[in-house]
Amino acid sequence: MSTALVTGASAGLGAEFARRLAREGSNLVLVARDQPRLEALAGELAGRHHIVATVLPADLSTVDGRAAVADRLAKDPVDLLVNNAGIGLAGEFWTVSAAELQRQLDINVTAVQQLTRAVLPGMIERGHGDIINVSSVAGFFPGRGSSYSASKNWVTVFTESIAAALPPGVRMMALCPGFIHTEFHQRAGIGKPALPGLWLAPERVVADALADLRRGRVISIPSPQYKAIVMLGGLVPRALVRRGSGLFSGRDRT
Ligand SMILES: NC(=O)c1ccc[n+]([C@@H]2O[C@H](COP(=O)([O-])OP(=O)(O)OC[C@H]3O[C@@H](n4cnc5c(N)ncnc54)[C@H](OP(=O)(O)O)[C@@H]3O)[C@@H](O)[C@H]2O)c1
Numbered sequence: 001m002s003t004a005l006v007t008g009a010s011a012g013l014g015a016e017f018a019r020r021l022a023r024e025g026s027n028l029v030l031v032a033r034d035q036p037r038l039e040a041l042a043g044e045l046a047g048r049h050h051i052v053a054t055v056l057p058a059d060l061s062t063v064d065g066r067a068a069v070a071d072r073l074a075k076d077p078v079d080l081l082v083n084n085a086g087i088g089l090a091g092e093f094w095t096v097s098a099a100e101l102q103r104q105l106d107i108n109v110t111a112v113q114q115l116t117r118a119v120l121p122g123m124i125e126r127g128h129g130d131i132i133n134v135s136s137v138a139g140f141f142p143g144r145g146s147s148y149s150a151s152k153n154w155v156t157v158f159t160e161s162i163a164a165a166l167p168p169g170v171r172m173m174a175l176c177p178g179f180i181h182t183e184f185h186q187r188a189g190i191g192k193p194a195l196p197g198l199w200l201a202p203e204r205v206v207a208d209a210l211a212d213l214r215r216g217r218v219i220s221i222p223s224p225q226y227k228a229i230v231m232l233g234g235l236v237p238r239a240l241v242r243r244g245s246g247l248f249s250g251r252d253r254t
Pocket residue numbers: 007008009010011012013014031032033034035037058059060061084085086087088107134135136137176177178179180181182183184185187
C-alpha cells in the first residue's frame with residue numbers, strides 16, 4: 001500500500017488531494033496548522049476507505065514546523081509528496097509588512113525546497129517516488145506588484161530543473177492551475193475576480209494533476225483555457241505581457 005504526504009491538507013486543493021488519494025487506496029499523512037480540521041478529515045477518510053490516515057500539525061512558515069515535516073519524510077518513506085500549502089496576501093508589495101512577506105516566502109518557497117530535499121534521497125535510493133509541487137499559472141506571468149507570482153515562478157522552474165536530473169522511477173511535477181474555488185482568496189483578503197469560465201473546481205484540478213503525473217508530465221496546466229493562456233503568453237512580446245498582467249493577477253495583492 002502506498003503512502004502520500006500532503007501539505008495544506010486541511011482545506012481546498014490539499015483536502016481534495018487527500019480525498020482522491022484515499023479513494024485510490026493510498027495511506028495519508030496530512031499536514032497543516034489546523035489540527036481539529038486535519039483530524040476530522042483523517043477520521044472520515046480512514047473510516048470510508050479503510051486506509052491509515054495520520055495527521056502531522058505543523059506551521060510551515062516556522063523553522064520548527066518545517067523541520068518536523070522534513071524529519072518525518074527523511075525517516076519514514078512516502079511514495080508521493082504533495083507540496084501544496086501556499087498563501088497570497090492582500091495589498092501592494094510595499095504596503096505589506098516585511099514579516100508577512102517573509103512568511104509567504106517561507107511557505108511558498110522555503111518549505112517546498114526543504115521538504116523536497118528531505119524526501120528525494122530516499123526516493124532516489126529506492127528508485128521510486130513522486131513529488132507534486134503546487135505552483136500556479138501566475139508563475140508564468142509577472143503579476144502586477146506581486147511577490148506571489150515570483151514565488152510560483154520559483155516553484156515551476158525549481159521543479160523543471162530538478163526533474164531533469166532525476167533517475168527513472170522518480171518523478172517531479174509542477175501543477176500550475178488557474179483560479180480554483182477554494183478558501184485561498186478569502187484567507188488572503190482578496191476579492192475573487194469575475195472571470196466566467198476561468199474558475200476551476202478542485203476535483204477537476206486534482207484529477208488532471210494525477211493523470212498528468214502518471215503520463216510523466218513535468219508541468220501540468222489543468223483545463224484548455226489555461227493551456228491556451230500560457231501558450232499565448234509565451235508567444236506575445238514580454239512588454240505586452242507586462243501590460244496585460246494586471247488583468248489576470250488583479251490589483252492590490254501580493
Ligand atoms: N485557489 C486558487 O485560485 C489557486 C490558484 C493557483 C494555485 N493555487 C495554489 O494552490 C495551493 C493550495 O491553495 P488553496 O487554493 O487550496 O488554498 P486554501 O483553500 O486557502 O488552502 C490552503 C492550505 O494551506 C494551509 N496552510 C496555510 N498556511 C500554512 C502554514 N503556515 N503552514 C502549514 N499549512 C498552511 C492551510 O491550512 P491551515 O490554515 O490549517 O494551516 C490550508 O490547508 C497553494 O499553493 C496556492 O498557491 C491556488
